[in-house]
Amino acid sequence: MAIELIENGESIKSDLLTLNMGPQHPATHGVLRVEIKTDSEIVAEAIPHIGYLHRCKEKHSENLDYRGVIPFCDRMDYLAAMSMEWGYALTVEKMLGTEVPRRAEYIRVMIGELQRLASHLMFFGVYAIDLGAFSPFLYAFQKREFILRIFEELSGARLLYNYYWIGGVWNDINDGQLRRIAKFVDEMKTELDKYHTLVGENKIFIDRTANVATLTPKQVYSYGATGPVMRGSGIKWDLRKDRPYSIYEEFDFDVQVGHGEKGTVGDCWDRYHVRMREMHESIKIIEQCLDGIEEGPVMGKVPKIIKVPEGETYMRTECPRGELGYHLISDGGKTPYRLKVKSSCFTHTSMLGEMAPGQMIADFVATIGSIDIVLGEVDR
Amino acid sequence: MNNKTSGLTPDLHAQFAENSKRYEKELTFGGWFNNIWRSIVSVSKGMYITFRYVWAEKPVTIEYPEVREVLPENSRSRLFNDAENCISCLQCANACPVDCIYITATRRDKEAEKIKTKDGTPIRLDLQQYTIDTALCMYCGLCTTVCPTECLTHTTDYEFASYTLDNMKYDYLADYIRAWRDRIVKD
Numbered sequence: 001m002a003i004e005l006i007e008n009g010e011s012i013k014s015d016l017l018t019l020n021m022g023p024q025h026p027a028t029h030g031v032l033r034v035e036i037k038t039d040s041e042i043v044a045e046a047i048p049h050i051g052y053l054h055r056c057k058e059k060h061s062e063n064l065d066y067r068g069v070i071p072f073c074d075r076m077d078y079l080a081a082m083s084m085e086w087g088y089a090l091t092v093e094k095m096l097g098t099e100v101p102r103r104a105e106y107i108r109v110m111i112g113e114l115q116r117l118a119s120h121l122m123f124f125g126v127y128a129i130d131l132g133a134f135s136p137f138l139y140a141f142q143k144r145e146f147i148l149r150i151f152e153e154l155s156g157a158r159l160l161y162n163y164y165w166i167g168g169v170w171n172d173i174n175d176g177q178l179r180r181i182a183k184f185v186d187e188m189k190t191e192l193d194k195y196h197t198l199v200g201e202n203k204i205f206i207d208r209t210a211n212v213a214t215l216t217p218k219q220v221y222s223y224g225a226t227g228p229v230m231r232g233s234g235i236k237w238d239l240r241k242d243r244p245y246s247i248y249e250e251f252d253f254d255v256q257v258g259h260g261e262k263g264t265v266g267d268c269w270d271r272y273h274v275r276m277r278e279m280h281e282s283i284k285i286i287e288q289c290l291d292g293i294e295e296g297p298v299m300g301k302v303p304k305i306i307k308v309p310e311g312e313t314y315m316r317t318e319c320p321r322g323e324l325g326y327h328l329i330s331d332g333g334k335t336p337y338r339l340k341v342k343s344s345c346f347t348h349t350s351m352l353g354e355m356a357p358g359q360m361i362a363d364f365v366a367t368i369g370s371i372d373i374v375l376g377e378v379d380r
Numbered sequence: 381m382n383n384k385t386s387g388l389t390p391d392l393h394a395q396f397a398e399n400s401k402r403y404e405k406e407l408t409f410g411g412w413f414n415n416i417w418r419s420i421v422s423v424s425k426g427m428y429i430t431f432r433y434v435w436a437e438k439p440v441t442i443e444y445p446e447v448r449e450v451l452p453e454n455s456r457s458r459l460f461n462d463a464e465n466c467i468s469c470l471q472c473a474n475a476c477p478v479d480c481i482y483i484t485a486t487r488r489d490k491e492a493e494k495i496k497t498k499d500g501t502p503i504r505l506d507l508q509q510y511t512i513d514t515a516l517c518m519y520c521g522l523c524t525t526v527c528p529t530e531c532l533t534h535t536t537d538y539e540f541a542s543y544t545l546d547n548m549k550y551d552y553l554a555d556y557i558r559a560w561r562d563r564i565v566k567d
Contacts, residue, residue, distance in 0.1 A: 042396050068477035071520035135430050142440050149452075156456035156534065162520045170525075171454065198426045203419040358395045 023052050030375030043364055046356035048349050053379040061339040066092055066306040074160040077377040079122050082115040083319040085164035091315040091326040092166045095308045103296040104168035105247045110289040113282040118147040119320035120275045123372045128199050130369035131208050136199050146184055167302035182290050185283045196276055210263030213355040213367040223351050226344045227322025229371055232258040232274045233266035239318040251288050253281045268370040345373040451536040456519045458537045459512055461552040465497040465531035468505040472523035472532050480516035484509040497529045515548035
């Protein structure tokens with residue numbers, strides 16, 4: 001509550017308090033600085049300042065050959081690096097007209113969904129930490145560790161994989177790994193229910209997140225938010241279902257939307273719950289992949305030196321955090337002429353200014369956590 | 381919260397008050413007890429899950445200096461170049477996205493003894509310098525995939541922290557590299 005000073009019968013008014021959250025703030029998930037103007041404990045205005053992790057990815061790509069861009073794509077969203085590579089590989093394949101072998105497609109879908117699981121588990125753990133619970137983070141990391149181990153065996157690295165190559169994937173997956181994945185996803189089903197009982201059904205968690213930072217479909221459309229943030233507001237839109245790429249049209253899964261069980265549609269709890277249910281859908285897809293995986297090569301026919309024909313294309317994929325778009329312009333040379341990345345996290349960061357006014361500062365932390373941004377992708 | 385005490389931004393406070401009023405149901409006597417009951421039930425459910433980890437789950441952490449994790453076979457860690465099998469083709473240096481491989485080679489004398497690599501490729505160039513700036517390397521693995529004689533490989537050694545940046549520049553023709561080669565690379 002703001003203090004009103006009275007001197008000689010006239011009130012003296014002070015300014016709004018400017019508070020810098022970040023860039024080194026544990027609740028901002030990386031190096032995001034949010035300049036918030038507060039009146040007592042209520043946020044009047046929030047201005048996100050980005051660019052602390054800018055590494056000139058787009059400019060850098062113009063000087064690299066098409067294969068050399070892939071490791072740089074990893075470094076955008078370092079928590080879902082496989083999905084980042086996938087979008088780029090699809091873009092170049094679309095321009096080259098390369099046919100990806102069936103086995104490689106199955107591996108891509110399976111690994112992509114495992115990556116979604118890993119990324120959402122990370123969200124689950126970190127969101128619980130934001131709201132003051134530490135142990136869910138450890139449980140989530142324990143399960144995430146298994147996924148990273150499988151990725152390490154396949155690609156050789158734990159976070160920045162360079163696994164999806166143009167025309168296929170780098171290494172083949174063996175039967176032992178497939179069996180381990182099958183056992184893991186089987187365990188995950190009960191494990192996820194346990195996590196939801198631990199965090200999602202908790203009274204304190206519900207009180208902190210329900211009815212906080214509600215996004216209406218109109219706001220979502222006007223800002224262009226995608227992914228779980230959009231689906232949390234009750235809009236049924238998933239690129240895997242509505243604009244299928246790769247072999248997603250062969251799989252049977254549902255698009256999860258927020259229903260507002262604990263509060264209103266589009267609040268923080270809905271965004272959390274959409275992600276939790278999305279993990280169950282990912283498990284469904286992985287199981288279908290394990291059943292249907294075919295034998296064969298994992299790399300298509302790609303020339304040794306890739307020269308993409310002149311022209312331009314735009315390709316978008318559904319990443320764990322939302323839509324990722326690549327706009328590639330080629331002049332027929334060895335390097336891309338221009339590679340523009342459309343990132344969903346950037347859009348979501350810009351929505352902070354819309355969601356914050358009229359909120360408590362503590363709720364603002366819950367808001368930042370619920371949109372699940374990775375600053376590497378925002379700044380690129 | 382009334383407008384008198386709201387200070388600077390009456391609109392904002394009014395909005396906040398309205399927001400909290402809209403979502404708050406009227407508190408009845410039954411509702412008050414219901415609230416407490418739900419809190420107790422949900423927290424004790426969570427506590428049951430958490431306390432299970434005390435006895436029912438095995439520890440998953442590795443006590444690092446005593447127990448060292450063995451990385452998978454194709455794990456991408458410190459690079460190693462077996463200089464005797466290198467034909468100085470410069471493909472790794474070209475493939476490297478960050479240009480951290482420095483190679484100098486001179487043409488081999490025609491009169492000199494003909495030498496071959498392990499897989500039988502004739503060596504036509506004498507390798508004068510093969511240096512990798514490991515501090516610059518981003519471990520993407522592109523250099524190892526283009527190597528025709530497979531002399532440049534990623535080892536599974538991950539303990540190579542160093543105090544200075546200069547120490548991170550590995551000259552693969554020097555003797556001290558041989559020493560850790562014998563320790564790590566098993567063929």
